[in-house]
Amino acid sequence: MADLTTDFLGIKSPNPFWLASAPPTDKEYNVRRAFEAGWGGVVWKTLGAEGPPVVNVNGPRYGVIHGADRRVLGLNNIELITDRDLETNLEEITRVKKDWPDRALIVSIMVPCEEAAWKDILPRVEATGADGIELNFGCPHGMSERGMGSAVGQVPEYIEMVTRWCKQYYSKPVIVKLTPNITDIRKPAEAARKGGADAVSLINTINSIVSVDLDTMSPHPSIDGKGTHGGYCGPAVKPIALSMVSEIARAPATHGMPISGIGGVTTWRDAAEFITMGCGNVQVCTAAMTYGFKVVQEMIAGLSRWMDEKGHESIADFMGAAVPNTTDWQYLNLNYIAKAKIDQDACISCGRCYAACEDTSHQAIAMSEDRTFSVIDEECVACNLCVEVCPVENCISMVPMEAGTTDPRTGKVVQDDYANWTTHPNNPGAVAAE
Numbered sequence: 001m002a003d004l005t006t007d008f009l010g011i012k013s014p015n016p017f018w019l020a021s022a023p024p025t026d027k028e029y030n031v032r033r034a035f036e037a038g039w040g041g042v043v044w045k046t047l048g049a050e051g052p053p054v055v056n057v058n059g060p061r062y063g064v065i066h067g068a069d070r071r072v073l074g075l076n077n078i079e080l081i082t083d084r085d086l087e088t089n090l091e092e093i094t095r096v097k098k099d100w101p102d103r104a105l106i107v108s109i110m111v112p113c114e115e116a117a118w119k120d121i122l123p124r125v126e127a128t129g130a131d132g133i134e135l136n137f138g139c140p141h142g143m144s145e146r147g148m149g150s151a152v153g154q155v156p157e158y159i160e161m162v163t164r165w166c167k168q169y170y171s172k173p174v175i176v177k178l179t180p181n182i183t184d185i186r187k188p189a190e191a192a193r194k195g196g197a198d199a200v201s202l203i204n205t206i207n208s209i210v211s212v213d214l215d216t217m218s219p220h221p222s223i224d225g226k227g228t229h230g231g232y233c234g235p236a237v238k239p240i241a242l243s244m245v246s247e248i249a250r251a252p253a254t255h256g257m258p259i260s261g262i263g264g265v266t267t268w269r270d271a272a273e274f275i276t277m278g279c280g281n282v283q284v285c286t287a288a289m290t291y292g293f294k295v296v297q298e299m300i301a302g303l304s305r306w307m308d309e310k311g312h313e314s315i316a317d318f319m320g321a322a323v324p325n326t327t328d329w330q331y332l333n334l335n336y337i338a339k340a341k342i343d344q345d346a347c348i349s350c351g352r353c354y355a356a357c358e359d360t361s362h363q364a365i366a367m368s369e370d371r372t373f374s375v376i377d378e379e380c381v382a383c384n385l386c387v388e389v390c391p392v393e394n395c396i397s398m399v400p401m402e403a404g405t406t407d408p409r410t411g412k413v414v415q416d417d418y419a420n421w422t423t424h425p426n427n428p429g430a431v432a433a434e
């Protein structure tokens with residue numbers, strides 16, 4: 001049986017699935033039930049400084065983009081950090097950690113960008129016995145207007161400064177949670193490392209307005225006729241998160257820095273993908289909010305079955321395995337040539353591939369009078385659009401041409417140096433793999 005245990009910054013957990021800081025981790029009742037369901041760790045809902053309580057809106061807080069089957073594809077929220085009293089949270093964290101010593105318990109914090117505020121809260125958090133802290137430099141709404149959250153995460157100098165304070169006033173691991181609402185994710189990650197961070201976690205939510213009510217002319221969710229941008233998460237953001245993670249994993253300034261992957265993790269496969277891109281574990285929010293805590297059991301079972309099938313004995317066996325294969329465009333092998341192929345037995349003659357290719361691409365699909373569709377190799381550039389719009393999975397596939405054969409489109413002989421190309425000395429991915 002595959003070993004799913006992880007050791008992230010010395011923090012051990014029975015599996016790589018942690019709940020991200022959000023409503024599922026807002027209180028003792030939730031976290032206990034999450035641990036009972038099997039979650040390997042949690043990042044407690046973000047705590048703020050002592051003082052007047054945070055006040056949330058009392059209207060709808062969420063908006064969703066649904067798929068055709070009403071599955072949640074993207075979730076938008078306008079919630080703030082915890083609106084529960086600091087002392088109550090700290091007492092609950094202390095109790096839960098004591099009762100669940102084998103699970104990871106990280107405390108997320110967001111206080112004003114002043115040394116005194118961090119100096120005040122950090123010893124109190126340390127006294128709970130929690131395993132580490134996560135600095136919330138990511139929330140894009142409500143708190144950022146008050147100079148916190150993404151307002152800090154967008155300024156590398158602030159990230160470095162606050163991280164340094166945390167390393168000074170707190171003895172356990174410090175994880176810096178990054179905002180994706182920035183042009184180049186490598187800069188804040190680099191700043192976190194310079195400030196002494198033990199790891200980065202990403203992504204927090206993306207600025208978003210999910211829809212506008214065309215009767216009231218208010219963005220949704222609407223509070224008494226007015227709306228505001230919120231933070232977007234869920235399956236829709238996974239590609240953005242994965243790309244940002246890959247940037248940090250590949251960049252020389254942050255290469256090797258531990259990463260906790262967040263953003264749209266819904267299945268074991270999503271988690272495995274983040275791990276291959278260099279993450280030591282993953283954090284989940286929307287999937288738990290959509291399907292409940294027990295969704296982790298499917299994640300554990302699926303990951304463990306896949307690892308057994310592939311012969312991976314531990315998470316470390318495949319961690320980072322996709323990083324050397326992630327490169328810049330100019331290092332892609334231009335000697336590689338594929339052509340689309342339609343499986344006539346699977347084809348339902350819907351004509352989607354034809355419409356897409358004929359109207360918008362390369363006119364590389366022919367339609368006969370009896371609606372048989374076939375690929376014209378002389379025109380096909382292997383763009384993959386037909387594969388993606390075809391409603392039947394695996395009906396159309398991309399078949400690589402063999403070395404020595406001639407591409408009927410370009411007249412170019414396919415060269416037998418695929419392998420040489422990908423290990424080209426100018427390809428940093430290949431160099432890292434060696």
Ligand SMILES: Cc1cc2nc3c(=O)[nH]c(=O)nc-3n(C[C@H](O)[C@H](O)[C@H](O)COP(=O)(O)O)c2cc1C
Pocket residue numbers: 020021022023045046075077079080081082108136138139177203204205233234235237262263264265283284285286287
């Ligand atoms: C309702 C809601 C509240 C959230 N609150 C916080 C928070 O307090 N602190 C934080 O760091 N992230 C917060 N997040 C962001 C999540 O921790 C996570 O980064 C994001 O949802 C992406 O993960 P997902 O796609 O699995 O949901 C919140 C997300 C949601 C949906």
